[in-house]
Amino acid sequence: KAGVTQTPRYLIKTRGQQVTLSCSPISGHRSVSWYQQTPGQGLQFLFEYFSETQRNKGNFPGRFSGRQFSNSRSEMNVSTLELGDSALYLCASRLGGGDTEAFFGQGTRLTVV
Amino acid sequence: DQQVKQNSPSLSVQEGRISILNCDYTNSMFDYFLWYKKYPAEGPTFLISISSIKDKNEDGRFTVFLNKSAKHLSLHIVPSQPGDSAVYFCAANLFRGAQKLVFGQGTRLTINP
Numbered sequence: 001k002a003g004v005t006q007t008p009r010y011l012i013k014t015r016g017q018q019v020t021l022s023c024s025p026i027s028g029h030r031s032v033s034w035y036q037q038t039p040g041q042g043l044q045f046l047f048e049y050f051s052e053t054q055r056n057k058g059n060f061p062g063r064f065s066g067r068q069f070s071n072s073r074s075e076m077n078v079s080t081l082e083l084g085d086s087a088l089y090l091c092a093s094r095l096g097g098g099d100t101e102a103f104f105g106q107g108t109r110l111t112v113v
Numbered sequence: 114d115q116q117v118k119q120n121s122p123s124l125s126v127q128e129g130r131i132s133i134l135n136c137d138y139t140n141s142m143f144d145y146f147l148w149y150k151k152y153p154a155e156g157p158t159f160l161i162s163i164s165s166i167k168d169k170n171e172d173g174r175f176t177v178f179l180n181k182s183a184k185h186l187s188l189h190i191v192p193s194q195p196g197d198s199a200v201y202f203c204a205a206n207l208f209r210g211a212q213k214l215v216f217g218q219g220t221r222l223t224i225n226p
């Protein structure tokens with residue numbers, strides 16, 4: 001069974017640009033969450049999608065947005081990039097409902113220059 | 114306000130001995146807890162979880178203990194192996210049914226031969 005797939009693995013963008021990251025969850029999983037990891041702030045929750053609906057949102061500005069498609073694949077978009085957005089962005093896949101285990105992808109390393 | 118804390122940034126243990134990683138939390142509304150292992154530039158790997166209604170969960174070499182009155186959980190690894198060297202994150206979930214993981218800052222475990 002394939003794991004969580006995130007693309008691309010690495011990305012370099014310029015300040016002011018926008019970026020879209022993609023996440024394909026484990027087959028059959030309906031919940032996709034996004035997290036940002038930085039050396040200073042650690043792992044922080046961005047948002048969760050379940051059945052194409054955003055169910056939870058973390059404390060990030062509106063420049064961070066996401067969506068989920070009918071096949072459960074999810075995209076995360078960051079507009080007007082800032083240097084501080086440089087981070088490892090992680091996607092977590094979960095079956096949904098009451099189960100607990102969330103399985104993470106390898107992440108996308110975004111560098112803003 | 115750091116709701117999940119791992120007060121030891123690092124821990125060094127001899128191969129074959131027990132590794133004990135600790136985590137404290139402040140929010141009594143957390144409904145389940147998870148431990149993840151992480152290598153640099155990779156996504157976290159799920160290890161074990163425990164519901165807030167239990168006080169112990171065991172899976173092979175890994176055991177998690179939860180002390181709700183003290184708002185404390187610990188991960189025991191017995192026996193410790195060199196491949197266990199990694200950063201370990203404690204995470205707590207805030208919303209029943211949905212997912213919003215709050216992570217600790219991590220503890221770097223080094224297993225010495």
